[in-house]
Amino acid sequence: MADKAAIQKRAQRIRRQIKKVAGDRPRLSVHRTSMHIYAQIIDDVKGHTLAAASSLEKGAKDSSGANIAAATAVGKALAERAKKAGVKEVVFDRGPYIYHGRVKALAEAAREGGLSF
Numbered sequence: 001m002a003d004k005a006a007i008q009k010r011a012q013r014i015r016r017q018i019k020k021v022a023g024d025r026p027r028l029s030v031h032r033t034s035m036h037i038y039a040q041i042i043d044d045v046k047g048h049t050l051a052a053a054s055s056l057e058k059g060a061k062d063s064s065g066a067n068i069a070a071a072t073a074v075g076k077a078l079a080e081r082a083k084k085a086g087v088k089e090v091v092f093d094r095g096p097y098i099y100h101g102r103v104k105a106l107a108e109a110a111r112e113g114g115l116s117f
Contacts, residue, residue, distance in 0.1 A: 002096075010096040018091050019044075026050055028078070028090040028117065030106060032097050036065035039078045039106055041087055051081035071102035072109040079113020092117045 018027060024045065031038040040052035053074045055065030064070060082090070097103045111117070 007096045014095065015093060018093055022091045025089050025091050026087055027093045028110065028115070029093045030095055030097065030103055032095075032102055034066060037071050037074055037102055037106060039074055039110075041078065041082055041085070041090055050085045050087055051078060053078040053081060066102075068102055068105040071105040075106040075109025076113050078106075079110045079115050082110075082115055083113075088114070088116060090115055090117045 022044070026041050026043045028039060028041050036055040038052070038054040038056075041050045042048070043050055055070040055074055057077070082088075092107055094103050094107075099107070107117075
């Protein structure tokens with residue numbers, strides 16, 4: 001099991017790389033647990049969350065939050081909410097998680113929903 005300090009170090013390294021290329025685009029941040037997946041679009045300049053979605057929501061309760069189907073549903077919901085908020089381009093922040101499985105499914109669903117990153 002990974003050390004907590006190593007996980008934080010990996011996440012900070014990813015965010016440091018993101019800040020170099022982000023410019024004035026908001027950040028799509030992903031948090032994954034063993035039971036659920038969460039995603040939010042954050043404006044780091046203002047410090048506000050523009051849109052958020054998770055597998056805990058009513059519509060996503062039909063399936064387990066710990067599978068690719070739930071991650072896809074969260075990605076689609078987030079893309080819809082981002083459109084309503086006027087966000088089209090984001091920077092993808094996968095945090096300390098590998099771009100594989102649920103994280104990849106969420107990202108691809110968000111792209112299909114109209115977000116570009």
